[in-house]
Amino acid sequence: MTTHLIKGVSVLGGTPTDLVIRDGVIASGPAEGVEEVIEAEGLIALPGLVDLHTHLREPGREDAETVETGTQAAAIGGFTAVHAMANTEPVADTAGVVEQVWRLGREAGYCDVYPIGAVTVGLAGEKIAELGAMADSAARVRVFSDDGHCVSDPLLMRRALEYVKAFDGVIAQHSQEPRLTEGAQMNEGELSGRLGLAGWPAVAEEAIIARDCLLAAHVGSRLHVCHVSTAGSVELIRQAKEKGWNVTAEVTPHHLLLTDELAATYDPLYKVNPPLRSASDVEALRAGLADGTIDIVATDHAPHPHEDKDCEWAAAAFGMLGLETALSVVQQTMVDTGLLDWAGVAERMSYAPARIGRLADHGRPLEDGAPANIVLYDPKATRVVDGSETASLSRNTPYAGRELPGRVVATFLRGKATVLDGKLQ
Amino acid sequence: MCAQPAAQHDHEDDGSRTVLDARDITRALTRISHEILERNRGASDLVLLGIPSRGVPLAERIAERMASVEGVQVPVGSLDVTMYRDDLRLKPARTLMPTEIPPGGIDGKVVVLVDDVLYSGRTIRAALDAITEVGRPKGVQLAVLVDRGHRELPIRADFVGKNLPTSLAERVRVSLEPHDGVDAVQILETTPTHGKEAAR
Amino acid sequence: MKRHLLSAADLTREDAELVLSTADEMRSLADRPIKKLPALRGRTVVNLFFEDSTRTRISFEAAAKRLSADVINFSAKGSSLSKGESLKDTALTLEAMGADAVVIRHGASGAPHRLAHSGWVRSSVVNAGDGTHEHPTQALLDAFTMWRHLGPRNGGTLDGQRIAIVGDVLHSRVARSNALLLRTLGAEVTLVAPPTLLPVGVDTWGVETSYDLDGVIPKADAVMMLRVQRERMNGGFFPTAREYSRRYGLDGRRMATLQDHTIVMHPGPMVRGMEITADVADSDRSVIVEQVTNGVAVRMAVLYLLLGGSEPAHTEGDDL
Numbered sequence: 001m002t003t004h005l006i007k008g009v010s011v012l013g014g015t016p017t018d019l020v021i022r023d024g025v026i027a028s029g030p031a032e033g034v035e036e037v038i039e040a041e042g043l044i045a046l047p048g049l050v051d052l053h054t055h056l057r058e059p060g061r062e063d064a065e066t067v068e069t070g071t072q073a074a075a076i077g078g079f080t081a082v083h084a085m086a087n088t089e090p091v092a093d094t095a096g097v098v099e100q101v102w103r104l105g106r107e108a109g110y111c112d113v114y115p116i117g118a119v120t121v122g123l124a125g126e127k128i129a130e131l132g133a134m135a136d137s138a139a140r141v142r143v144f145s146d147d148g149h150c151v152s153d154p155l156l157m158r159r160a161l162e163y164v165k166a167f168d169g170v171i172a173q174h175s176q177e178p179r180l181t182e183g184a185q186m187n188e189g190e191l192s193g194r195l196g197l198a199g200w201p202a203v204a205e206e207a208i209i210a211r212d213c214l215l216a217a218h219v220g221s222r223l224h225v226c227h228v229s230t231a232g233s234v235e236l237i238r239q240a241k242e243k244g245w246n247v248t249a250e251v252t253p254h255h256l257l258l259t260d261e262l263a264a265t266y267d268p269l270y271k272v273n274p275p276l277r278s279a280s281d282v283e284a285l286r287a288g289l290a291d292g293t294i295d296i297v298a299t300d301h302a303p304h305p306h307e308d309k310d311c312e313w314a315a316a317a318f319g320m321l322g323l324e325t326a327l328s329v330v331q332q333t334m335v336d337t338g339l340l341d342w343a344g345v346a347e348r349m350s351y352a353p354a355r356i357g358r359l360a361d362h363g364r365p366l367e368d369g370a371p372a373n374i375v376l377y378d379p380k381a382t383r384v385v386d387g388s389e390t391a392s393l394s395r396n397t398p399y400a401g402r403e404l405p406g407r408v409v410a411t412f413l414r415g416k417a418t419v420l421d422g423k424l425q
Numbered sequence: 426m427c428a429q430p431a432a433q434h435d436h437e438d439d440g441s442r443t444v445l446d447a448r449d450i451t452r453a454l455t456r457i458s459h460e461i462l463e464r465n466r467g468a469s470d471l472v473l474l475g476i477p478s479r480g481v482p483l484a485e486r487i488a489e490r491m492a493s494v495e496g497v498q499v500p501v502g503s504l505d506v507t508m509y510r511d512d513l514r515l516k517p518a519r520t521l522m523p524t525e526i527p528p529g530g531i532d533g534k535v536v537v538l539v540d541d542v543l544y545s546g547r548t549i550r551a552a553l554d555a556i557t558e559v560g561r562p563k564g565v566q567l568a569v570l571v572d573r574g575h576r577e578l579p580i581r582a583d584f585v586g587k588n589l590p591t592s593l594a595e596r597v598r599v600s601l602e603p604h605d606g607v608d609a610v611q612i613l614e615t616t617p618t619h620g621k622e623a624a625r
Numbered sequence: 626m627k628r629h630l631l632s633a634a635d636l637t638r639e640d641a642e643l644v645l646s647t648a649d650e651m652r653s654l655a656d657r658p659i660k661k662l663p664a665l666r667g668r669t670v671v672n673l674f675f676e677d678s679t680r681t682r683i684s685f686e687a688a689a690k691r692l693s694a695d696v697i698n699f700s701a702k703g704s705s706l707s708k709g710e711s712l713k714d715t716a717l718t719l720e721a722m723g724a725d726a727v728v729i730r731h732g733a734s735g736a737p738h739r740l741a742h743s744g745w746v747r748s749s750v751v752n753a754g755d756g757t758h759e760h761p762t763q764a765l766l767d768a769f770t771m772w773r774h775l776g777p778r779n780g781g782t783l784d785g786q787r788i789a790i791v792g793d794v795l796h797s798r799v800a801r802s803n804a805l806l807l808r809t810l811g812a813e814v815t816l817v818a819p820p821t822l823l824p825v826g827v828d829t830w831g832v833e834t835s836y837d838l839d840g841v842i843p844k845a846d847a848v849m850m851l852r853v854q855r856e857r858m859n860g861g862f863f864p865t866a867r868e869y870s871r872r873y874g875l876d877g878r879r880m881a882t883l884q885d886h887t888i889v890m891h892p893g894p895m896v897r898g899m900e901i902t903a904d905v906a907d908s909d910r911s912v913i914v915e916q917v918t919n920g921v922a923v924r925m926a927v928l929y930l931l932l933g934g935s936e937p938a939h940t941e942g943d944d945l
Contacts, residue, residue, distance in 0.1 A: 199824075266736075312739050518933035
């Protein structure tokens, strides 16, 4: 394995220093036997990013994304580990499917893939899936989610929360009260009324979050709240944490940057679940992420083939790409605004998601002996996102044509460069 | 130095030259009224259709004079030819003007079309098309205040207020009370800022 | 005017008044022996209907034909929502046929907007009703009808006229377009509905709202009743049809409280006995049948102003 010397890099934005990568770990001592030197003045080194919420679409929708292309997109975005959501075809609700996804990830080699198991059989919300079998499988599943669907039955949710305690699992809930969001298309507000698109009220998210926090406290289990999107949700999670309940939460990059005003274009690129919210929600989400109420940034990278977005709004699929732009959006919304420093970014995009997912080899500080999962990032660069140039198989980025700060220069997975000079290796 | 009507050759501030003033217009319309009555042996069966916008007040004035001469009120209407123009597609969609056919209709009548300026003849051709969709008159005649020449179609006026030789570079501007606040026919060397000629 | 008519908000006051005055000319055509004008000869208008609406389609068809346009009716029911041919492919087909204007009715809000702005077609797009969004030509014909009846006693405008729009505002594209257009024309609009049938954010529409029909209609100059669709009754928006009629229906008793000049309107199709009783619908105040006549004139005006020239008609508000 190549021994790399990364010269003059600023670890977490600190004083420039040299990093040596040898035998897949961060090495101490003199830089002996270096085969490749990377001049990294002006670059920031962050621990390899960990995404707790990725849709890789394989098996079943290989026209939208495959494990290979999805992990390539992840590497381009600076990720070394992604959690693959369970809503594939077939659903990842058995040990067999999660092992298949896990194996595909290993073969691709661009980043580690940790499958998420479905909470209920077929995501149908009726019967708990074999969570234990998935936990015991080679994929060692610890995160379970029906993402895309809410585990709305309170009794089922309670049982799931209780059951995963046996193997230190966590239920990642997609908080969406189904009756309150029947036919919903966009954030419910002044604009939905004007555009004639069925509204998706904040309360539909908040009611489930409140209930789940109470349930998690009641049974003493771990709850993770997916893609928090409203100011009210932030407040509920803040209260739960103040009470010492074991609740974690994520926010997506797009909910940190984009608002529901974009729906006025009727361009389904901006159609996403949960929907883009108001500017005041965006402010509350940024504040919540800054003060730690929201633990992590997760992309909810949701690839869709062109035809599922090149149509009328109501007919279009929900979701947008996120992996390749996540770090830039976080820089723009959190770092450049002074809300977070780079250590804070490392916590929210690497350490914390790895802790929630119970990953041993990811989300570790860049110290001697740690696995060399590293991303080198140039925060001074800028780029205009080209919607036709994605590593992902799909093109549904909401940032096309937008100027974003920063650029991932290199990504190392256990010492092996998956990205160098911004290009896949 | 003999006194001449001042307006005949005075140049206005905008570079225009007045060729007919209010009295000239009045005289011309009076003459046209008499000629129409003479040609048609009276006012019965006559219908005057003005072509908007300035043909309409002209038609009304002619009708007034006929009423004072013959004691008969000749029906007056308006006929918008916008949608029958051959250059409809060459310019942005144009505002329609009123078409008002008198209650008795035009079937079997003699329609006298009234317009301010006869130029290429294209407006009149459009008017003839428009008339056929309104009814079938016994005959159609044409009265114009000014004939400036330069015909592009085989059309001529039956009644002319004044023949006015012009060059193609010139514009003829007809102003009429109450629409324009004054009665005048002017010739402009430059592109006029308003007036019907601008639309031709 | 803009190249497309997608929303009543696309119309400035000058645009709207130009449509009304042009419609007035078009309406006089009905009294002539030949009810046809040559303005759109050689132009092709496609009626692209993803939803059944015989009356709207016929109205547009009559309008286009009276202007001598070629009309192609494209009934694409069972749209891409049910995974038939997609809106895009349909649009490309129409483009290939050389459509100059596409009149589109679609169940999805914003579908006309997509058609106009996705680069699929070059033609003008006229929204003939999209989902629960808008129906601008209906608003124009409603305003035209009001203007004809109320204008003569109000200086020829709708300034300050009080218009009550009653019923299922939440799902009504007619109400949305009317609220926008009538405000543009200076009228004062009050939306009357049970709270469950008023959209979130209606307070930003620049209109009054009320839950009390009896309090509103004695002051109104026009009362427009909206259709209540059968499927709403199962949606829990109100308890029963009977209770709805009692609280928000227009019956003879309520009609008696109207001012003498007040007109009663309905975009159709009516549910007699639900939002309006037969005696009201058939009364002298009712201009419901006239709305249909005016619909053709207004649509002629819209098609003429969009397609009659080399580009849409210029109005005062345009940058020339």
